[in-house]
Amino acid sequence: MPIQDSNAGEVMPPIKALLLDDSAFDRNRIRRMTEKSDIPMMIEEVPTIAALSQVMDRDVFDLIMIDYQLAEGDGLEALDLIQNHATNRGAATIMISGQEHMEVAVSAFRNGCHDFITKDELTLPMLRDAMQSALQNASIAMLRGPQIAQEIQKQVQQAMRSTLESGVMQSALTEGLRQAADRIGLEVAGKGTEEMDAFLTEFVADDRFYF
Structure with a gap:
């Protein structure tokens, strides 16, 4: 049959x-x-x-x-x-x-x-x-x-957003971004702390993480 x-x-x-x-x-x-x-x-x-x-x-x-x-x-x-x-x-x-x-x-x-x-x-x-x-x-x-894979990615993204939104992690990322930019010659070394923080905040809000 x-x-x-x-x-x-x-x-x-x-x-x-x-x-x-x-x-x-x-x-x-x-x-x-x-x-x-x-x-x-x-x-x-x-x-x-x-x-x-x-x-x-x-x-x-x-x-x-x-x-x-x-x-x-x-x-x-x-x-x-x-x-x-x-x-x-x-x-x-x-x-x-x-x-x-x-x-x-x-x-x-x-x-x-x-x-x-x-x-x-x-x-x-x-x-x-x-x-x-x-x-x-x-x-x-x-x-x-x-x-299941989508749910795991969603949970990871939420955890990363929470971490990035914390002041300690954002300060560390700001410094790391400055150092990385210096190594490749990007003009971000002169940006102020507020400008760098604004950039990271925009990045977090954009919700784009790739694994």
Whole structure:
């Protein structure tokens, strides 16, 4: 059943998924479940973290499923690689473990994993729900990202304005500005304190800070 945009009625492209698991049996099992999930999906499989890195470097994925217990490294190492990858850090992630380790689940969630399921409890409905939940949570995180960045910048600007408006900081900036101007030959050395303070006040009021 194709995914449709409920607002526009348009058929959405298949989800691009990547599965990391060193067990061919488990990869086949999970693939069969995804094919029966009614979620249009193109899934690629890799057996190692090294292969995961190579595949991510050449393609961008919507969903990445990670086996925790690997022959080399573990799922948390793979998750860290994903979270710091230039083009795949926004992918939805699901950690799949052969055993139920509460501490592993907690670490996975703390490091940005969107869902955690165990292979012993893995069923088609559970996997489908986990995939849908992870994709939704990843989309929300991507939408909130710019808003959070804007709010942080706003708070920094307010803090800088408050600091600049204090007499001590403004005096220090005035002296620093004079010294900088002297080094590059600008004619501000002769300006009076009131003129320099007026310049800084205008700068603060203009509300233009760049980071």
